[in-house]
């Protein structure tokens with residue numbers, strides 16, 4: 001049934017056209033031990049598509065412990081688990097294994113400066129931290 005296959009695609013296009021918002025795209029590289037760049041500035045209420053590239057030799061993650069967000073989704077290049085689900089203690093959490101890329105999409109609903117950390121044990125202490133500035 002062609003109709004059944006086409007309808008969801010049309011719906012998605014329709015919804016994104018209706019929202020009238022652009023998407024802010026940013027890329028963050030992770031390695032031992034830091035984020036590059038370590039400061040990102042985005043607009044409040046605007047969807048952010050964050051590409052997380054792990055150029056390191058070990059697993060890293062992107063965590064913001066407390067942040068008011070909506071419409072969170074995650075996709076990984078590998079089949080690694082870890083996502084922003086009810087099991088995560090963090091509001092935003094995406095884990096990326098060495099050599100992989102994750103895409104984290106979210107919309108921040110309150111302006112502020114939010115601390116980014118890598119929650120892999122020892123990495124924060126090693127200086128793996130950054131800031132998400134929402135204006």
Ligand SMILES: [Cu+2]
Nearest residue numbers: 060118120123
């Ligand atoms: Cu790390």
